[in-house]
Amino acid sequence: MLAGAISACVFKDLLNAVIASGIVSLIAAVLFYLLQAPDVAMAEASIGAALVTAIFVIAIRKTERKE
Numbered sequence: 001m002l003a004g005a006i007s008a009c010v011f012k013d014l015l016n017a018v019i020a021s022g023i024v025s026l027i028a029a030v031l032f033y034l035l036q037a038p039d040v041a042m043a044e045a046s047i048g049a050a051l052v053t054a055i056f057v058i059a060i061r062k063t064e065r066k067e
Contacts, residue, residue, distance in 0.1 A: 001027050014060050022053035 001024055008020035025048035032041035 001031075015057070018053055018056040018060065021056075022049050025049040025052070 004020050004024040004027065008017045008024065011017040011020060025044060029041045029045035029049060032038075032044055
């Protein structure tokens with residue numbers, strides 16, 4: 001999880017950084033589920049991994065991609 005967060009900061013391409021951030025959120029959701037907190041896992045998966053990633057991708061598409 002730490003490697004994913006660091007790679008999200010290091011990537012020059014914004015889309016790759018957003019995808020790495022979404023993967024970190026998805027891993028966090030799985031960890032929450034394994035810790036027997038399914039409500040927190042569902043919230044993290046739906047908001048952190050899906051909604052925030054989708055908003056970032058839409059924002060990147062609407063703006064000019066600079067590296």
